[in-house]
Amino acid sequence: MRQQKYYEAYLDDFDKITVFMSRNSYEGVSNKFYLKDTRGHIYDLHIQSIETTHSNYNKYTLALYDSIEIGNEYYVVHQHARATVLQYSAVVKTAKFDELFYYDGDDLGYTYNEKATSFALWAPTAYRVKLEIMKNDVTYTYEMKRSEHGVFRYSILENLENATYVYLVRVNGEWKETIDPYGVSSIENSRRSAIVDLAKIRVKDYPLPPLQSSCDAIVYETSVRDFTMQSNIGVSCPGTFRGFVEENEQTKSMQTGFSYLKSLGITHVQLMPVMDFGSVDEIYPLLHYNWGYDPVQYRVFEGSYSSEPNNPYSRIFEFVKLVEECHKAGIRVNLDVVFNHVYDKEESFFDKTVPSYYFQMNEQGDFSNGTFCGNDVDSKRRMCAKYIIDACKFLVKTYHIDGLRFDLMGILDIDTMNAVYRECCAINTDFMIYGEGWDMPSFLDFRQRASIGNNAQMPFIAHFSDRFRDVVKGRTASNEVNVKGYCSGALYLIDIMKNCLSASCTNEGMEAMFANPRNVVNYVECHDNMTSWDKLKECCKEDSKDIRIAKHKMMIAAVLLAQGIPFLHSGQEFARSKHGLPNTYEESDEINKIDYLRRNQYQDIVECTKELIKLRRAHACLRYCRKEDVEQHVHFDTIQNKALIYKLLDDTEEMIILFNPSQEYFTHDMNTAYKLLYYNGKAEDILIQKVNVEPYSVIVFTRKL
Numbered sequence: 294m295r296q297q298k299y300y301e302a303y304l305d306d307f308d309k310i311t312v313f314m315s316r317n318s319y320e321g322v323s324n325k326f327y328l329k330d331t332r333g334h335i336y337d338l339h340i341q342s343i344e345t346t347h348s349n350y351n352k353y354t355l356a357l358y359d360s361i362e363i364g365n366e367y368y369v370v371h372q373h374a375r376a377t378v379l380q381y382s383a384v385v386k387t388a389k390f391d392e393l394f395y396y397d398g399d400d401l402g403y404t405y406n407e408k409a410t411s412f413a414l415w416a417p418t419a420y421r422v423k424l425e426i427m428k429n430d431v432t433y434t435y436e437m438k439r440s441e442h443g444v445f446r447y448s449i450l451e452n453l454e455n456a457t458y459v460y461l462v463r464v465n466g467e468w469k470e471t472i473d474p475y476g477v478s479s480i481e482n483s484r485r486s487a488i489v490d491l492a493k494i495r496v497k498d499y500p501l502p503p504l505q506s507s508c509d510a511i512v513y514e515t516s517v518r519d520f521t522m523q524s525n526i527g528v529s530c531p532g533t534f535r536g537f538v539e540e541n542e543q544t545k546s547m548q549t550g551f552s553y554l555k556s557l558g559i560t561h562v563q564l565m566p567v568m569d570f571g572s573v574d575e576i577y578p579l580l581h582y583n584w585g586y587d588p589v590q591y592r593v594f595e596g597s598y599s600s601e602p603n604n605p606y607s608r609i610f611e612f613v614k615l616v617e618e619c620h621k622a623g624i625r626v627n628l629d630v631v632f633n634h635v636y637d638k639e640e641s642f643f644d645k646t647v648p649s650y651y652f653q654m655n656e657q658g659d660f661s662n663g664t665f666c667g668n669d670v671d672s673k674r675r676m677c678a679k680y681i682i683d684a685c686k687f688l689v690k691t692y693h694i695d696g697l698r699f700d701l702m703g704i705l706d707i708d709t710m711n712a713v714y715r716e717c718c719a720i721n722t723d724f725m726i727y728g729e730g731w732d733m734p735s736f737l738d739f740r741q742r743a744s745i746g747n748n749a750q751m752p753f754i755a756h757f758s759d760r761f762r763d764v765v766k767g768r769t770a771s772n773e774v775n776v777k778g779y780c781s782g783a784l785y786l787i788d789i790m791k792n793c794l795s796a797s798c799t800n801e802g803m804e805a806m807f808a809n810p811r812n813v814v815n816y817v818e819c820h821d822n823m824t825s826w827d828k829l830k831e832c833c834k835e836d837s838k839d840i841r842i843a844k845h846k847m848m849i850a851a852v853l854l855a856q857g858i859p860f861l862h863s864g865q866e867f868a869r870s871k872h873g874l875p876n877t878y879e880e881s882d883e884i885n886k887i888d889y890l891r892r893n894q895y896q897d898i899v900e901c902t903k904e905l906i907k908l909r910r911a912h913a914c915l916r917y918c919r920k921e922d923v924e925q926h927v928h929f930d931t932i933q934n935k936a937l938i939y940k941l942l943d944d945t946e947e948m949i950i951l952f953n954p955s956q957e958y959f960t961h962d963m964n965t966a967y968k969l970l971y972y973n974g975k976a977e978d979i980l981i982q983k984v985n986v987e988p989y990s991v992i993v994f995t996r997k998l
Contacts, residue, residue: 295658296348302369303382303658307361307389310338310379312353312369313346321351323371328357328379331366331420338369363393364443366420366466378466381418382658385650391675393417396442401683402475403458405488410453414460414473415676416646417443423461425470427485428453434461455605457485462646471645472590474680478605481575481596483589487605496613496693499620502560506918507725507755507811507858510696511906512627513559514819515863515887516584517567517598517615521550522886532578532882534567534598534611538618549889555622558906559861561725562619563627563698565820567612569593571636572879575602582885584820584878586700587636591684616693625695627725628688632681633704633733638668651677653736663735664701672709673737681705682712689717689724699728703744704735707751710743714753727814727858730756749808755858757814760806761793765851766817766825767832771875774823774831780847780954781833784935790952791929794939796856798920801929807857811918816860817848822875826868842868843989846901846973847954850991853905854915854939854950856923863887866902867895897974904975908993914941914948932959936986944998951984951992959986967994 295301299318303311310328314321328336338355346352361367367379384390394417404411412424414437422437422445437445437460457480462469472479476486504510518532527543528550530536537551544552554562566585573581575596585595594612596602619626635641638660643651653661653669661669672678688694697717702710710726717724730745740747745756762769764786768776779786792802796810807813818825825848829841836844845868852859862869864887871877877884892899909915917923930938936953938961949963966980971993984992 296346296350298377300371300375300377302377302379304361304367304379305383305656306387307384308357310355310357310369311382312355312371313350314353314371316345316349316351319371319373321345323353323373325372326353326355327370329368329370329376330362363390363417364419364439366463380465380648382649383654383656385418385647386654386671386674390417394443395675395679396444397679398444399683401444402473402477403488405453405490407452407454409448409450410488411448412437412446412458414445414462414646415443416445416460416462416464418647418650419443419445419462419464421463424458425461426453426456426458428456453488454490455488457487457605459485460646464646465648469645471642474642474646475592475683476590477592478609479569479590479593479596480605481602483569483571483593489605489609491691493606494609494613494691496691497617498693499617501620501625501723502623504560504723506916507727507753508856508916508918509910510561510625510725510858511559511853511909512561512563512814512858512860513554513557513863514563514565514629514860515554516565516820516885518582518882519885519887520554520863522882523549523889526550526889530600532598533600534594534608534615535600538615547889551618551622553889553892554624556903557866558903558910559624560910561625561627561696563629563696565629566631566700567595567598567628568630569595570631573597575599579882582879582881586631586878588631588634589636589641591630591632591680592687613692620693625723626693627696627698628694629698629700630685631700632672632684633670633699633701634664634666634668635670647676650674651680655736661736663704663733663737669704669733669735669737671737672705673741678706678709678712681709682716685713686716686720689720693721695721695723696725696727699726699743701731701733702728702756703731703733703742704737705743706737706741707743707747708741710751710754714751718753725755726753727755727757731759745806748812751812752808753811755812755814756807757816757819757860758793758797758806758857760789760797761813761815761855761857762817764789764793766828766848769822769828774828777832778848779937780851780952781829781844782954784955787931787934787937790937791939794851794855794929794937795923795927798856799924799927801927809918809920810856810923811858813857814860815852815855815857816862817852818862818865819860820862820878823873824862824869824871825865827870827873831873840989842895842898843973844954846898847952847989847991849898849902850905851952853902853909854993856915856917856927859909861902864892866899867892868898901974904971908970912946912948912995914943914946932961932986933957935959946998947996949994951986951990953986953988953990956988958988960984961986963994965996967996969993970995
């Protein structure tokens with residue numbers, strides 16, 4: 294923030310300095326300014342313009358005709374002999390800055406072996422950087438040496454495994470202590486980075502079912518904490534990486550935790566944030582609850598999910614075990630990553646190493662707030678994009694991650710997202726990326742945003758479809774909770790429902806929204822907003838519980854039978870409730886935990902979900918990944934413009950799927966016999982030509998060609 298002190302100076306370009314003088318000090322007037330560096334050199338500054346701001350400051354634009362050395366410490370002195378440090382500001386946003394200081398090396402962070410450890414920190418605006426090592430409770434401090442492209446380096450010729458460290462960075466006239474942006478592990482609550490031997494991180498590979506495209510995926514979102522926090526479910530380490538994959542006779546007999554996850558038949562589990570976040574005390578994790586969308590570190594796992602948050606290896610090895618057990622069970626692992634903002638900008642390693650560089654800022658020094666968190670990450674800066682790409686590659690290569698879900702992806706830019714996909718896919722050919730492509734009101738040009746409107750420029754990246762969500766279920770905003778969708782009773786949406794079942798990539802029923810089915814994630818429920826069951830209770834108050842259950846099953850069927858990538862929120866398959874609360878990111882474990890007793894109560898919905906998952910995995914015509922295939926093979930009809938007939942026809946099979954969200958009974962003659970696969974649940978193995986379509990029903994037929 295500018296205009297906070299009596300006297301401030303900012304380097305906004307290589308030849309431009311902006312000065313603010315409060316009119317409460319010397320009436321904000323100075324007829325002369327000069328620049329002084331740490332070596333005693335004096336440089337003349339030339340006043341180009343003066344204006345009065347709304348905050349009662351005089352703003353001076355000064356021209357600097359001498360070349361400036363980025364990283365040196367300078368002071369701007371006015372005619373009354375007062376000096377203020379020259380802060381490196383908008384100059385870091387210039388193309389010239391990126392050209393001078395972009396570093397494409399792969400050695401940022403530390404490079405360890407038993408004989409030596411080398412450290413490298415990118416901090417081009419820093420005047421000095423010190424490395425503070427703590428080993429065996431003794432602290433050592435070393436002055437790092439500035440090298441090419443603003444990288445500070447130091448090497449220590451001894452075995453530093455398990456030692457901890459921080460950097461002390463002097464920038465803009467202040468010393469700041471920071472953990473390592475490229476750190477691999479840390480001790481509790483992100484206090485210090487920790488040195489571990491990366492050679493010890495070995496993820497055992499298991500053969501996974503092949504994927505022809507991301508449309509073969511069935512993604513199941515859950516929280517490491519929520520999934521095993523219920524008491525008496527047989528898990529000895531609830532709410533942790535260990536607990537997530539813990540199996541024993543009790544979990545198997547009760548079908549809880551990992552035993553339950555394996556039973557569903559899903560292909561991918563998406564873990565809500567597991568990288569280090571700042572809103573939970575890692576030593577006392579039960580004091581606070583939080584989903585974890587408060588990122589502190591991007592390569593280090595969250596310590597509250599570890600059995601030993603003080604042990605740098607514990608969180609690593611326990612997460613490795615989670616990945617191995619999932620892969621062993623044929624389940625791929627996707628991570629929910631939060632690169633769009635940080636937990637605390639001023640305390641982040643980004644701002645402590647290169648202030649302002651990593652965040653979107655305008656010429657007035659204001660920071661973008663499209664995330665509504667007060668700091669939007671600026672992925673257009675080359676080293677910021679490199680950081681994001683490097684972090685993603687590190688996770689995929691080191692921990693064998695199968696996909697990434699990007700939170701508020703529309704804050705980031707198209708080129709960076711495509712580069713992440715390209716680099717990660719080179720490591721894992723079945724890798725998938727999807728995210729929230731909302732068009733957030735950030736400073737980034739809307740033409741460059743990784744948002745839904747630009748999805749055609751990201752050919753292999755998928756976006757959550759708010760159209761699908763709102764048309765199938767109904768509106769989600771708290772002031773629109775009573776607005777129904779097609780499956781909850783708004784029959785007039787039948788044409789747009791055709792569009793949604795077509796992955797919104799054709800003009801069927803409405804103009805296309807996505808380039809291909811592989812670009813759309815279909816969902817009606819995620820961690821945000823009310824659960825779909827709670828939503829149904831609000832918008833369908835006139836219905837009996839049995840009717841609401843039937844509508845809930847229909848919404849799940851729409852997700853799993855539509856073209857595109859299906860996405861389920863954990864507990865959706867048993868009418869998960871959060872007592873009508875919308876965003877429960879910091880409510881309590883009692884509100885957020887997975888309730889396996891409720892699962893038992895709604896076992897019928899669980900079985901329907903499992904059956905629909907089996908259907909999707911068994912029939913390729915439900916998983917087209919190209920627009921051309923949908924146009925050629927997907928067709929629609931209606932019954933009295935109320936019930937929807939969804940037809941899929943290719944060279945080997947014809948499927949007919951009926952959705953009837955009305956309260957009316959219909960009869961439908963298909964002219965030839967089809968095998969009945971599903972009728973509000975698993976169906977008998979019989980052939981049917983004419984079917985009685987009951988109210989609130991989903992029916993699936995197939996015929997081999």
